[in-house]
Amino acid sequence: MGSRGVSRGVDLTVCPNGPLLIRGDLGVRTPDGEVHRTERPVSAVCRCGKSASLPWCDATHQALKTKIDEEGSADE
Numbered sequence: 001m002g003s004r005g006v007s008r009g010v011d012l013t014v015c016p017n018g019p020l021l022i023r024g025d026l027g028v029r030t031p032d033g034e035v036h037r038t039e040r041p042v043s044a045v046c047r048c049g050k051s052a053s054l055p056w057c058d059a060t061h062q063a064l065k066t067k068i069d070e071e072g073s074a075d076e
């Protein structure tokens, strides 16, 4: 929901071998059921699973030079 209670929609961008960029207010529900909310203009959701700030990307994928396949999991 936007600041006035109106849903603004969400725009997704898949970065090759990197995070999923999300534009818009959202919540990311992790497997343990916790919802991580963000109202940042752009949020980066980790796809490699190696971030120290899961579910958010902390750029660890760049140091690991992992290749993230099309299903979103990382090769090691």
Ligand code: FES
Binding pocket: 017, 018, 019, 020, 045, 046, 047, 048, 049, 050, 051, 056, 057, 058, 059, 060, 061, 062
């Ligand atoms: S995609 Fe960036 S740390 Fe995982």
